[in-house]
Amino acid sequence: MKILFIDNFGLSTYNLAEEFEKNDCEVLVYGNDADMKVIEGIVKKFKPKLIVITPGPENENDSGNSVDVVRACQGQIPIFGIGLGCIIQAFDGKMGKSAANHNRIVKISHDGKTIFKRIEGSFSAGTYSSLAASDVPYSLEVSARSENDAVMAVRHKECFVEGIQFDPSSLLTASGSLIIENVIKDVGKK
Amino acid sequence: MLESVKQAKIGTIVPVCNEINEEINSFEYFAKLSDYGRKKNSVLLEDNEKTFGSANPCLAVTGKNDDFEIKALNNLGKKFLSFIKKDFGFCDKVVYHKDKIYGKLIPAKRAVSEQEKLKLKTHMDIIRAIAFKFKPTAKLFCGLFGMVSAAPDNREDILKDPDYIFYFLDNMFVVDHKAKKTYFIANALITDNNKEKAYNDCSKTISNYERLMSKKTPKGKKPRKKELKLIYDTSNEEFLGAMGSLRRGIADGSILYAAPSRTAVTTCNAEPLDVYAGIRSHGSSFYINDKDGISIGAGTNTVLNVKGESEKTIEMTITTSTKLRGKVKDEIEKNLDNKFEALLKVDENEIAYNIMLLDALRNDAARISLPRTRYVDKMLVVDKQTEFQNLVSSVKGVLKKGLDALHVYAAVLAPAATNGVPKTKAVELLNKLEKEKRGFSSVLYVTPGNDLQAISTNPIRIKKDKAYFSVSSRVFHNSSDDEELEASNKKAAKLLDAIRFGGSK
Numbered sequence: 265m266k267i268l269f270i271d272n273f274g275l276s277t278y279n280l281a282e283e284f285e286k287n288d289c290e291v292l293v294y295g296n297d298a299d300m301k302v303i304e305g306i307v308k309k310f311k312p313k314l315i316v317i318t319p320g321p322e323n324e325n326d327s328g329n330s331v332d333v334v335r336a337c338q339g340q341i342p343i344f345g346i347g348l349g350c351i352i353q354a355f356d357g358k359m360g361k362s363a364a365n366h367n368r369i370v371k372i373s374h375d376g377k378t379i380f381k382r383i384e385g386s387f388s389a390g391t392y393s394s395l396a397a398s399d400v401p402y403s404l405e406v407s408a409r410s411e412n413d414a415v416m417a418v419r420h421k422e423c424f425v426e427g428i429q430f431d432p433s434s435l436l437t438a439s440g441s442l443i444i445e446n447v448i449k450d451v452g453k454k
Numbered sequence: 455m456l457e458s459v460k461q462a463k464i465g466t467i468v469p470v471c472n473e474i475n476e477e478i479n480s481f482e483y484f485a486k487l488s489d490y491g492r493k494k495n496s497v498l499l500e501d502n503e504k505t506f507g508s509a510n511p512c513l514a515v516t517g518k519n520d521d522f523e524i525k526a527l528n529n530l531g532k533k534f535l536s537f538i539k540k541d542f543g544f545c546d547k548v549v550y551h552k553d554k555i556y557g558k559l560i561p562a563k564r565a566v567s568e569q570e571k572l573k574l575k576t577h578m579d580i581i582r583a584i585a586f587k588f589k590p591t592a593k594l595f596c597g598l599f600g601m602v603s604a605a606p607d608n609r610e611d612i613l614k615d616p617d618y619i620f621y622f623l624d625n626m627f628v629v630d631h632k633a634k635k636t637y638f639i640a641n642a643l644i645t646d647n648n649k650e651k652a653y654n655d656c657s658k659t660i661s662n663y664e665r666l667m668s669k670k671t672p673k674g675k676k677p678r679k680k681e682l683k684l685i686y687d688t689s690n691e692e693f694l695g696a697m698g699s700l701r702r703g704i705a706d707g708s709i710l711y712a713a714p715s716r717t718a719v720t721t722c723n724a725e726p727l728d729v730y731a732g733i734r735s736h737g738s739s740f741y742i743n744d745k746d747g748i749s750i751g752a753g754t755n756t757v758l759n760v761k762g763e764s765e766k767t768i769e770m771t772i773t774t775s776t777k778l779r780g781k782v783k784d785e786i787e788k789n790l791d792n793k794f795e796a797l798l799k800v801d802e803n804e805i806a807y808n809i810m811l812l813d814a815l816r817n818d819a820a821r822i823s824l825p826r827t828r829y830v831d832k833m834l835v836v837d838k839q840t841e842f843q844n845l846v847s848s849v850k851g852v853l854k855k856g857l858d859a860l861h862v863y864a865a866v867l868a869p870a871a872t873n874g875v876p877k878t879k880a881v882e883l884l885n886k887l888e889k890e891k892r893g894f895s896s897v898l899y900v901t902p903g904n905d906l907q908a909i910s911t912n913p914i915r916i917k918k919d920k921a922y923f924s925v926s927s928r929v930f931h932n933s934s935d936d937e938e939l940e941a942s943n944k945k946a947a948k949l950l951d952a953i954r955f956g957g958s959k
Contacts, residue, residue: 276817279820298565302565390809394704435816
């Protein structure tokens with residue numbers, strides 16, 4: 265499966281790429297500083313089955329082309345966003361400060377659907393985020409929350425757009441590989 | 455050995471070596487070899503396993519902005535230059551003279567994938583053209599050894615050093631501390647069919663090394679007594695302000711961690727080798743006397759190794775928290791030592807910090823490793839040294855096909871531990887906050903066989919009668935800026951002590 269990564273220059277782009285590559289995916293990584301015309305050309309030529317937006321600085325000004333990529337490709341190509349910022353912003357929601365999530369292990373409860381299939385009960389995950397979704401737009405549904413009720417994952421109601429607010433490739437997320445496998449399986453069904 | 459040299463093809467490098475069943479005192483031997491560290495172009499790298507030193511390299515390679523220069527330091531260097539003179543066609547401008555090649559290389563900037571960016575044209579290609587030119591006929595000690603500055607930026611440049619400086623070490627002494635052996639090595643660079651002369655030149659070099667063993671160790675000059683003053687480019691208050699600014703960057707989601715740094719300057723009339731003796735540690739330490747000054751470093755926090763035959767193994771190590779060894783009257787007192795170790799292991803903030811850096815290190819390794827080969831080899835292991843015990847983690851992987859050791863170095867050029875996380879954003883913020891350019895930030899040794907050893911470090915730089923060093927601090931979630939500043943000032947005081955140890959008072 266061909267996957268296009270939009271690199272937000274965080275600490276886990278290649279940890280995530282490795283998770284996909286070990287499931288026989290071909291990963292092409294382009295920076296969030298690439299012009300949208302370049303990204304459009306790559307999408308036409310590479311024909312990715314999935315776009316992964318990697319985590320990075322959560323400040324809106326640092327997300328580069330990420331929000332534009334989500335807006336341009338949603339409904340046409342499945343999108344998996346790690347770090348909710350660009351997903352929430354792409355659908356006109358808002359992010360707010362959340363020191364509770366920063367650099368710690370969070371216990372996550374989820375709805376058991378799509379990317380959370382085969383994960384029984386709640387699970388622990390590592391998060392390096394300072395922000396949390398403060399206003400989830402109508403087009404998205406919350407699919408996971410932390411023990412302090414922070415939004416930890418969202419899903420688009422109509423098309424394949426999934427976003428999570430923890431790092432599935434972190435040493436602190438034991439269920440991370442299973443989540444990636446679920447993403448690959450779900451995209452394969454499309 | 456003569457036969458191996460005679461049979462060698464042009465373009466190969468053949469080790470000529472004398473092995474001694476004795477672990478010589480590497481510091482004293484280097485003092486003899488380098489006239490107590492005063493000889494220009496002399497280098498020393500020490501670690502727990504091996505030490506090597508040289509004072510007569512054949513080439514010096516330097517670069518500043520887009521310009522570069524490869525200079526022959528002796529006749530072998532001239533032959534080397536003649537042999538590689540046609541290899542720099544990829545540069546934007548290149549001029550060849552008998553004793554130097556110089557020119558210009560503007561790093562390529564193209565809209566390509568992040569994987570392809572590693573292979574875009576940079577000054578690392580100049581290093582590559584020299585380091586890997588000669589094919590080794592056997593495992594050997596030889597290669598380019600030097601220092602590289604942090605990424606170019608617009609800050610003040612008080613030191614005005616090159617962006618990088620390397621020496622091609624065709625000859626050296628090596629002390630194997632584990633096998634308790636010493637080697638005097640001169641490698642024959644086969645540039646033409648006059649192989650017997652190449653061998654004879656190597657034999658002469660080895661004889662010179664051997665003769666030096668029986669010579670007396672020179673003594674350092676006693677320094678003039680002078681008051682030692684430490685002047686920072688940034689006051690404590692300003693530095694705390696910068697840390698506060700970075701903390702706001704953490705709160706607004708821009709960064710997770712940053713390591714701000716400030717530059718300290720002090721007078722120094724001590725012998726630089728005496729200063730080195732003061733900071734020389736049982737980890738990695740180095741001494742480099744180049745044409746512009748002397749660099750001295752030790753006690754590093756990120757180490758990178760690439761080694762192996764056809765399959766190259768990458769190993770990256772980070773050292774984070776440090777506590778003293780438990781000592782009473784200079785002897786280890788086991789019970790007290792256990793207590794310090796326990797404190798190291800239960801500090802939640804330090805553990806979270808180490809795991810965050812370890813995730814960043816895994817990310818760097820994943821970029822350049824074959825899928826399924828990257829793994830954490832050591833996690834939160836307490837490494838006990840003579841004076842300190844540290845929390846250490848490491849990652850290993852197998853190098854991807856099509857990449858070499860210098861691609862590995864380029865991929866981890868700005869380690870998270872010394873800059874911040876995420877690296878790009880942290881470096882951007884630090885460039886705005888720090889006044890002076892950081893100077894040399896890593897030391898590396900790359901061999902013709904594509905092995906590499908690199909250390910991330912902020913060395914003491916001695917120029918004329920002044921010593922410069924940058925002292926960093928840490929800002930991360932739940933860290934205390936006041937406590938981190940105090941720790942940073944203690945680090946500076948230790949370096950100042952080393953300069954005092956060298957005699958400046």
